Each structure stands twice: as structure tokens, then as C-alpha cells.
């Protein structure tokens with residue numbers, strides 16, 4: 474299999490587990506888990522051929538560690554990024570003082586007004602480091618990195634979670650907790 478085919482199957486897995494399991498008639502449980510064998514059968518019926526070995530390789534090699542297999546290897550879920558309504562059942566955690574949010578300059582005016590909201594996803598996504606935030610923001614246009622005063626928010630009672638791939642999640646960030654770069 475070429476790298477490109479591998480990437481395509483990884484993206485399709487992401488689509489199914491995060492956004493549209495119904496596209497192949499799959500149902501996820503309340504925490505977002507799918508049965509691996511059922512996924513393989515249903516994806517196969519839709520012309521996408523996976524094996525258990527391939528799925529293990531996709532999970533292992535994924536650049537952002539987007540997926541997780543259960544300990545017994547029989548179930549799989551996406552670590553974060555869902556638009557469908559599932560409960561990752563993550564434990565709230567105390568965040569570091571600052572977390573970074575990568576966005577694009579053309580969203581700036583709106584974010585200044587209302588803060589960050591989750592848009593089509595289940596959470597606002599925050600990065601531990603600036604470089605990652607730059608990459609996330611570049612997906613939308615000219616990147617803009619916002620500093621979120623996470624520990625201060627936490628002290629005010631807002632919950633934070635860390636997905637299994639290290640992405641930090643929260644429900645929303647009000648404008649008063651956002652520090653802007655000098656030319657933002």
C-alpha cells in the first residue's frame with residue numbers, strides 16, 4: 474500500500490469515527506467507541522478495505538495520534554475532534570497556566586467579540602505549545618495564535634480536559650481570558 478492510500482484510509486476512519494458513522498451504517502457507543510470487526514465489515518461493504526493489521530498501523534503511525542484502540546484491541550475511537558454528540562468521559566484536569574489556540578486572522582474580529590466557541594465540534598481545542606497552534610491555525614488561513622489564560626479560567630470554575638493525544642479541551646473561552654499578540 475502506498476503512503477497516499479494509507480493516508481486516505483486514515484482520513485476515512487477519522488470521518489467515520491468523528492463525524493459520520495452512519496455513512497457506513499455504523500453505530501458508536503456513548504463514549505465514541507466502535508467495534509473494530511464491525512467497522513472492517515461495514516467499511517468493506519462500502520468499498521474501503523481495512524484489516525486489523527492495517528488499523529493497528531494507522532493507529533500507531535498517525536501523526537497526531539488521532540485514534541485509540543481499547544486495551545483488548547477490539548474497539549477503536551477517535552481521541553478528539555468529534556462533531557457528533559459523544560461523551561469522551563475524560564476526567565477534568567488542572568491545566569497549565571497558558572494554553573494556545575491556533576486560529577486564522579480572518580476570525581479575529583468575531584473572536585474578539587464573543588471569545589472562542591466550539592463551532593461544529595464538541596469542544597474548543599487548545600494546544601500545549603505554540604508551534605502546534607501555528608499548524609492548527611494554518612489550516613484556516615494566515616495563522617494567528619491566541620494565548621488562553623487557562624489556569625485563571627480553571628480557578629474561576631471552568632473545566633479542562635486532556636484528550637489521550639495531548640490536545641486540551643474546554644467548552645468555551647470568554648474574551649477576557651484571551652491574550653492577543655501585539656499585532657493581532
Ligand code: HQG
Pocket residue numbers: 537539554575576577580583584587588589590591592593594597598609610612613640
Ligand atoms: C474558530 C485539528 C469566529 C476557531 C486540529 C477555529 C485541532 C471562531 C475555527 C482540531 C470563533 C473552528 C480542532 C468565533 C472559534 N468566531 N471563529 N467566536 N470561535 N472560532 O477545525 O481548533 O487534524 O473546528 O478559532 O489539529 O481549528 O482534525 O477547530 O479556527 O486539534 O485531527 O473556528 O482539529 O485536528 O475550526 O481544530 P475547527 P480547530 P485534526
